[in-house]
Amino acid sequence: MGGARRLMRAGRNAPPRAQTPPGMSVGGWLHAYGGGSFAIAANAQWVVGEDNKVYRLRPDGGTEPAVAVADDYLYGELHHAGETLLAVRGTDDGDQIVEIAQDGEVRVLVSSTGFLAAPQLHGGTLAYLEWDSDRMPWDSTRLMLIDSLPDQTGPGHLLAGSDREAVVQPLWGPGGQLYFMSDRTGWWNLYRWTGEAVEPVAPMDADCAPAPWEGGYRSYAFTDSGQIVLTVHDGIRTELVAMDRDGLLTRPATNVTSVKPYVATLGDHVFLIGSTPTSRPSVRTVDLGRPGGQPAVSIGSSTNDISVLSTTPPPAIRTARSGRLPIRYLLHQPDRGQPAPLIVRAHPGPTDDVPLRLDWTVQFFVSRGFAVAEVAYRGSTGQGRAFRQSLHGHWGEYDVEDCATVARHLLESGKVLREAVFISGASAGGYTALQAACRQGPFTAATATSAIIDPARWEKAVPRFQRPHAAILAGRAGEVRAEAMHIPVLLIHGTADEIAAAEDARRFSDDLAALGHAHETLFLEGVGHYLSAPAALERALEAELDFYEGLMRREP
Structure with a gap:
């Protein structure tokens, strides 16, 4: 209908190029709207196809099934950590978080009659989100932990979330601390679990995350120099904020007014999908290592203004x-x-x-x-x-x-x-x-x-x-x-x-x-x-x- 969705790769001095074959469109329909449709490792890449199954990309440009294509599950929320590929899969009866082995064997880690999302693995600890079948993830979610994979599977223990709190976007950060967004104060702000307590990271009267219509959203990331970058949204304008180790906030990328919830970092470079009222959405980068703040520069084109x-x-x-x-x-x-x-x-x-x-x-x-x-x-x-x-x-x-x-x-x-x-x-x-x-x-x-x-x-x-x-x-x-x-x-x-x-x-x-x-x-x-x-x-x-x-x- 509207063309193919392809996984692209861009180098520092190389133009973007497709990683998926021309006849393949990336993206499934887990939880109706999909998301989390690719995962990248040092020597492997996986995508979810339009048939809602997981495929491994071959070096020759082809693909091969990573799971049995005959099952009835919809797959999404791919996450790679160490040697482990995780995914969420679901049917009308509920969701599972699974581990996908190299030979295609699938091991069930967590099952729920409700919904599961955002599996994040660090060492032997699995963090994930869960919510009941009569709720929406922007109203009520629970952040759960399983402390000792692979020995322990099944339901984890509650870390944050309740009927009156929506937790989104868990992510393991530097030092093995678990970060997440929560609206416990009425605003989606960034928090972290220190191993003993939950503490606010950047409290403000503003939403730093959108409603999770899709999986794989990431509204914050970490730089090598210890900064945390995150989006701040007021319902119309979204801007990028950088917070240093002392809690000082700066606003790089002032030349964008809309930022998608897909923020990534490499060293001190921040990558985002940004746009303005006179420019198309494009992948842009900001170098936080340079003093004085820098505009976000589009990757792969000299100008994006209309x-x-x-x-x-x-x-x-x-x-x-x-x-x-x-x-x-x-x-x-x-x-x-x-x-x-x-x-x-x-x-x-x-x-x-x-x-x-x-x-x-x-x-x-x-x-x-x-x-x-x-x-x-x-x-x-x-x-x-x-x-x-x-x-x-x-x-x-x-x-x-x-x-x-x-x-x-x-x-x-x-x-x-x-x-x-x-x-x-x-x-x-x-x-x-x-x-x-x-x-x-x-x-x-x-x-x-x-x-x-x-x-x-x-x-x-x-x-x-x-x-x-x-x-x-x-x-x-x-x-x-x-x-x-x-x-x-x-x-x-x-x-x-x-x-x-x-x-x-x-x-x-x-x-x-x-x-x-x-x-x-x-x-x-x-x-x-x-x-x-x-x-x-x-x-x-x-x-x-x-x-x-x-x-x-x-x-x-």
Whole structure:
């Protein structure tokens, strides 16, 4: 659909080159979204293929199965330590942490009817995460330890985590101390286990990790000179912070505004995937060994900036108030001195954020004269545990209120056209957009892409990883009903969507037609949930643009 995902390798003076064969795409679907899909040793490399099995890469460029391809497990969360390759594998009945031997023999170390993640081995001690089958990993996880592998297997003992604490990203650091992120204070901050006690490393009122939608996230790393580098996220901007042995914080890589949770180090060089509103995401490096701080330099290209965007006003971080609660949003405006039509975007997730980076969908509309407001509504990450959980039991209510608040805030400013205020969202954001269309409010029309329409039915259809999410979020808003629509809607949906069933969108479209309600529908044949293929995305964007322009051509 959208091309192959390949494992790449770049040297200090060598351009990036593929390690996997052209016909192979890397990445499985453990826990619905995959992650931790490769592991590297001095003389070996392993990847998870699209069939969810583990493969060893041969020196001749080929691959060979590292496990029996006939089993029913989905594999991910690969981790290599010493001579040991670990993985998490799962079915609908639960998860296991396993050791994969050179001959393909698989030894089960831990089993759970819930979920397991992030196995990390140091000496004979295994650290890993566990959470119950009715929880999500950003709400409640436990950090467990098994002290004496290979003699001891089975459940470990609890080190951190509870019903009110989410622990993520355990990692063995220098000196054999175990580090991890915890939101025990309300913010995801870095801690370490000294062998006797848990102590904070870099306390701050900020989230230093994202919600773990995928395995293999790493938001911090260690340098040879004793520094710790970590990301700091406020829900919109993510920056890199370096902390020295004395606890002094500096901010290298000030030329990036968005950093993916895949931070790595080599010596005193930090490697990250960074971007800005005018540059594509790219692998970049920062040399912390040089005094005065250095910008992050892209690897493999001389420049990554998009010069055509230099005349567009930079996006602005704004705040509107929903009652007493501040709601932050990212505003993109066209270069025009008069009010513009507005698109309010509800991000998917809804446990997601509004990254300050180059977004080609946003640029598609801004370049055609639209203002775009991306709302970090209640439930978004990067603003602490309480804000992240504030949407629980209120999905389709608080998110709608916050998007409407932003629209009214911009209307009051006089910067947008009153008869051209649209709301758009995909997946969970599509549900928000449709629920907004059910209310009297500031919106002229709504676009819902790959939308969830009935949370109760969706809960039964999604993979087991996400079923608790649907149950926890569900509130009074319930199913979107055609008879409740107040404004025209555009439905865009892939017929091969396995997350939000296309049949729900067809049924809803038929109900709208039966009522004679103004709507348009675009079904994309053979397309999945994410519209990742360029042709599918192009058709969707053109349909959305035509929908808005058609409404604006009508008499008020």
